[in-house]
């Protein structure tokens with residue numbers, strides 16, 4: 001989401017389009033603000049409450065590449081000379097001009113160096129560094145020069161320190177009052193983490209209440225014996241309100257308007273500051289405005305910074321949610337794959353690779369289950385074991401591959417004969433077993449005989465021009481009190497199968513216990 005300050009007017013975009021326009025704006029800003037500052041100077045020494053041209057020049061430098069600074073520097077020198085012309089001798093005017101240029105360049109250089117190109121009053125560190133550099137350090141040095149120049153030429157006798165302090169605070173306060181406003185107004189709009197409020201109701205309420213307070217503070221003519229009861233510190237809540245709800249640009253705008261109004265009114269002898277002596281008026285005004293504005297700017301920066309952190313936390317949370325969703329999908333896919341792979345492995349572990357019939361292990365496990373169930377529910381289970389006759393001859397005559405095809409063809413044919421619930425397994429080279437739940441000996445014998453004749457009639461297309469016929473021998477065993485385990489049933493079927501082989505092959509033999517008179521032989 002891109003939120004742009006609602007206070008960004010289109011005129012700012014227009015100014016940003018051309019360097020010439022910027023230079024003209026700076027020149028105009030310097031001259032007009034100097035005119036205002038000089039016109040409403042409260043001190044008899046000429047030191048102003050706010051020296052604003054430096055703030056105009058500093059805003060221009062902070063808004064542009066350092067390679068263009070010389071153009072604005074030159075503009076500032078020319079403006080300073082124009083401002084000083086007539087009122088001051090040339091050497092002194094030049095001294096003031098270079099002193100102010102030094103102040104602006106030093107501020108811009110140090111801010112750019114310590115805060116980088118992205119400086120925007122956007123966190124507490126930037127506001128404190130700005131205050132330290134543009135309000136304390138640079139004006140402190142430059143005003144020392146200015147005070148010395150002025151002091152050497154001044155006819156009246158004022159304290160050097162007092163003069164320096166007023167000058168210093170005047171320059172510094174000019175920067176604090178105007179630079180954040182111009183800079184915030186003219187710079188490229190950026191994403192604000194917490195959008196300043198767009199509620200016209202709140203803005204109107206703010207303006208009405210602030211106007212009321214300003215009227216009470218600044219629009220009365222004090223009488224010497226009647227001290228006014230309202231404190232200028234009543235403005236603090238309004239600065240905090242502006243900082244919290246209207247952002248850096250909002251609080252700068254409020255600060256600038258309040259400052260200009262306070263100066264004008266004090267100059268005309270109205271309001272809380274006009275009760276005092278001229279020098280103290282200027283200093284108190286400066287201190288009061290510095291406190292209000294720096295507090296407002298700091299709070300706005302902290303709110304902005306918190307908003308940035310909150311937004312990056314939100315973005316991190318969104319990324320985490322996306323990653324979590326992706327992981328969930330991946331996990332589901334993995335689970336499906338694992339289930340498929342497990343099923344495949346289970347199938348491979350229980351299936352004969354050549355014929356796709358079940359293997360011996362599966363058969364034995366299945367037989368165990370069926371026998372246990374049959375014994376509980378008292379129903380029959382039979383096992384039919386069969387073996388291809390003379391299969392070695394097939395391999396020897398036609399090769400192993402043909403033998404394999406015969407095994408596959410036989411398995412496919414037998415599988416078609418199965419009932420639901422029957423289990424078909426390959427238990428040896430050419431040996432197969434069918435487990436028939438709920439089939440007694442007679443039913444199993446019928447199934448075996450049906451299979452035997454099916455095998456006998458089977459035409460196996462073993463090769464392009466090779467059709468083979470085979471036969472198989474069958475042994476059948478049924479669960480009984482004497483044959484009550486899987487192994488016993490298997491051995492019994494195996495015994496019957498061998499008896500079928502011994503009986504001439506291609507026949508079905510039912511197992512009979514040794515005590516019984518004879519084995520049943522079919523076909």
Ligand SMILES: Nc1nc2c(ncn2[C@@H]2O[C@H](COP(=O)(O)OP(=O)(O)OP(=O)(O)O)[C@@H](O)[C@H]2O)c(=O)[nH]1
Nearest residue numbers: 387388389390391392393395400401403404429430
């Ligand atoms: N092609 C092929 N042959 C196999 C496979 N497993 C076992 N055989 C062969 O099956 C034949 C089994 O031969 P024998 O045990 O002598 O049995 P037979 O020739 O069928 O004779 P009878 O069972 O007595 O009728 C051997 O030649 C084995 O090599 C297999 O997977 N593929």
